[in-house]
Amino acid sequence: MNGFNEVYKKSFSNLPIFFHNLQRINRNSFTIIKKDMRDRFQFCFVALGCVITTFLTSMIPTIFVGIVPLIGTNITTMYVAVALDGNHEPLIIAFALGSVDCDEAWIWFMRRLKECLGDNIEVGFISHMSHSIDYAIQRVYPDSYQGYCCKNIADKVRASTGSTVVEQLFWKTCKTYSVSEFYVCLNKLTNEVNGNELRWLENIAIAKWARAFFPKVRFNVKYISIPTGLNWLTINTHELPITSIIEVVHQSIRTVYGYRAALGDGMHGHLTPYAQHVLERRMNQSNGYEVTYIGSDKFEVSLNLTIQTFQLERGICTCENCQKCGIPCEHGIASLRRLTFEEIQELVNYKLTSVVYRNAFQAEAVNPIPILLHWEIPVENTVVLPPFAL
Numbered sequence: 241m242n243g244f245n246e247v248y249k250k251s252f253s254n255l256p257i258f259f260h261n262l263q264r265i266n267r268n269s270f271t272i273i274k275k276d277m278r279d280r281f282q283f284c285f286v287a288l289g290c291v292i293t294t295f296l297t298s299m300i301p302t303i304f305v306g307i308v309p310l311i312g313t314n315i316t317t318m319y320v321a322v323a324l325d326g327n328h329e330p331l332i333i334a335f336a337l338g339s340v341d342c343d344e345a346w347i348w349f350m351r352r353l354k355e356c357l358g359d360n361i362e363v364g365f366i367s368h369m370s371h372s373i374d375y376a377i378q379r380v381y382p383d384s385y386q387g388y389c390c391k392n393i394a395d396k397v398r399a400s401t402g403s404t405v406v407e408q409l410f411w412k413t414c415k416t417y418s419v420s421e422f423y424v425c426l427n428k429l430t431n432e433v434n435g436n437e438l439r440w441l442e443n444i445a446i447a448k449w450a451r452a453f454f455p456k457v458r459f460n461v462k463y464i465s466i467p468t469g470l471n472w473l474t475i476n477t478h479e480l481p482i483t484s485i486i487e488v489v490h491q492s493i494r495t496v497y498g499y500r501a502a503l504g505d506g507m508h509g510h511l512t513p514y515a516q517h518v519l520e521r522r523m524n525q526s527n528g529y530e531v532t533y534i535g536s537d538k539f540e541v542s543l544n545l546t547i548q549t550f551q552l553e554r555g556i557c558t559c560e561n562c563q564k565c566g567i568p569c570e571h572g573i574a575s576l577r578r579l580t581f582e583e584i585q586e587l588v589n590y591k592l593t594s595v596v597y598r599n600a601f602q603a604e605a606v607n608p609i610p611i612l613l614h615w616e617i618p619v620e621n622t623v624v625l626p627p628f629a630l
């Protein structure tokens with residue numbers, strides 16, 4: 241047996257000690273190892289304590305779950321849960337490593353994720369189209385929203401029709417805010433395709449991909465990309481010891497934390513740059529609207545033939561845009577013209593403010609995992625053997 245194989249095998253037996261030290265230095269972290277009846281490694285799961293706190297207190301409650309394929313004969317799949325921070329940048333909130341992308345693996349991953357997040361939080365999930373993921377979410381989170389990444393569907397639309405024109409029509413349909421506009425676009429889309437090319441799309445519930453039908457928990461998120469920090473793992477051509485893979489992901493999360501903590505220092509406005517940008521765009525769009533006060537706290541806001549009703553006290557609009565993304569819509573802004581920009585900013589969801597963003601990344605840092613020389617050996621000795629293929 242050559243030297244690498246020895247190191248590779250040892251990385252499995254070292255995993256419990258490695259996790260002990262990761263948790264020792266990153267408090268409230270979750271690390272779990274799943275073994276078969278003969279103590280052979282099957283899966284492991286990692287979620288850092290400070291990241292879970294950041295997610296629960298400061299991030300958009302829509303979680304992307306998906307996989308990152310890895311090079312290797314034993315550890316072939318990384319399962320990831322990714323969400324957006326208040327500046328709409330992705331962050332890995334939990335990950336797992338294992339050998340097979342199947343129903344059982346996904347159910348195990350989703351159950352561990354639920355243990356970290358607790359039962360008292362309303363979350364929605366998005367993913368690429370996958371029966372295994374659909375099934376696992378339905379089993380573990382039966383009452384939660386489950387949708388698809390619009391980008392993944394757009395890719396499939398282009399592949400099934402071979403047409404970028406149809407893909408563009410899909411995006412237009414997907415991005416509409418109002419139900420009536422959605423059906424106009426959908427009509428154009430179906431008229432452009434031949435025969436049964438998009439029959440599969442008809443079989444998917446509209447709320448899974450069309451913004452006009454998204455529930456509040458989706459926060460109008462069209463898709464979430466896997467953070468670029470993991471790109472190295474996808475192009476790496478050598479099999480790595482399992483502890484090295486975990487170190488790469490851990491280091492990538494640590495780098496992101498450090499970068500965003502510094503970014504938070506440079507945020508001088510009330511809102512994150514993302515929220516500020518959206519609000520400014522909507523302020524510009526609100527200029528042409530005609531506003532009529534219709535009593536109580538209600539305003540009727542019209543442009544051409546479309547009329548929406550904005551309720552000031554509840555901060556809701558019939559276009560549903562305020563409720564769905566936490567930023568006042570152009571109808572709300574038009575109704576609030578007497579307010580200053582600073583006052584309108586106060587109506588934005590607290591998760592999109594710079595103070596919450598700063599606290600998310602500065603309250604607690606991701607600490608480096610101690611090197612082997614500084615490992616503390618736990619009292620309890622847990623046996624983990626390499627997977628069966630070794």
Ligand SMILES: [Zn+2]
Binds near residue numbers: 548558559560561
């Ligand atoms: Zn509106």
